[in-house]
Amino acid sequence: MNKEKLEQIKQKALQEHIPIIMDDTLAVMEKYLTELKPKRILEIGTAVGYSAMCFTEFLASDGIIDTIEREEERVKEAKENIKNVGVENKICIYEGDAVEILPTLNNKYDAVFIDAAKGKYPFFLKEALRMIQPHGIIFADNILYKGYVLSDYNKHKQRTAVRNLREYIKEVSENPNLQTEILEVGDGLAISRIK
Ligand code: SAH
Numbered sequence: 461m462n463k464e465k466l467e468q469i470k471q472k473a474l475q476e477h478i479p480i481i482m483d484d485t486l487a488v489m490e491k492y493l494t495e496l497k498p499k500r501i502l503e504i505g506t507a508v509g510y511s512a513m514c515f516t517e518f519l520a521s522d523g524i525i526d527t528i529e530r531e532e533e534r535v536k537e538a539k540e541n542i543k544n545v546g547v548e549n550k551i552c553i554y555e556g557d558a559v560e561i562l563p564t565l566n567n568k569y570d571a572v573f574i575d576a577a578k579g580k581y582p583f584f585l586k587e588a589l590r591m592i593q594p595h596g597i598i599f600a601d602n603i604l605y606k607g608y609v610l611s612d613y614n615k616h617k618q619r620t621a622v623r624n625l626r627e628y629i630k631e632v633s634e635n636p637n638l639q640t641e642i643l644e645v646g647d648g649l650a651i652s653r654i655k
């Protein structure tokens with residue numbers, strides 16, 4: 461993997477305000493993924509491929525990342541980036557709405573990274589639970605959404621997103637098969653391990 465090119469892609473994404481994974485969030489995930497050595501990761505929300513490219517470092521040697529993105533322009537850029545960095549044999553991009561693509565997938569994943577439309581997190585969770593391996597981990601980024609999720613302020617224009625993020629937290633916390641932590645790194649990270 462060409463780390464210099466990866467750094468250039470990161471800087472460009474930051475300049476263009478593309479919401480890529482934050483350094484502290486990635487550092488936490490690195491700890492879990494290094495231990496897990498996933499053979500297969502599912503990512504919902506590719507953007508320009510930055511997080512997926514970072515995750516390739518933590519894969520088992522023959523591992524694969526499946527990642528879903530609905531914006532055509534971003535898919536195009538992600539494909540170019542992935543080729544330039546030299547990890548095209550490790551990342552498979554699905555182009556389209558994850559709400560439509562997820563039900564067509566039937567792979568088993570060691571890790572799932574949810575990082576797309578906040579209003580769809582409960583649906584993404586349901587699909588992640590259907591495909592996660594018995595030892596797997598489900599991560600959800602932006603789970604605290606600028607602090608809105610834990611505050612009682614609910615007149616915000618993003619209230620549907622906030623309601624669904626709260627629903628996600630409730631479901632992972634109440635599910636007896638999951639062990640969940642909510643961390644205040646980045647924009648909030650939920651980590652749910654299958655018991
Ligand atoms: N994981 C990336 C950042 C993803 S940003 C990284 O850290 O580098 C969120 C992305 O999810 C955006 O590019 C957006 O277009 C995409 N997205 C949002 N809702 C989606 C959906 N329902 N299906 C597919 N992609 C979606």
Ligand code: MG
Nearest residue numbers: 479575601602
């Ligand atoms: Mg994010």
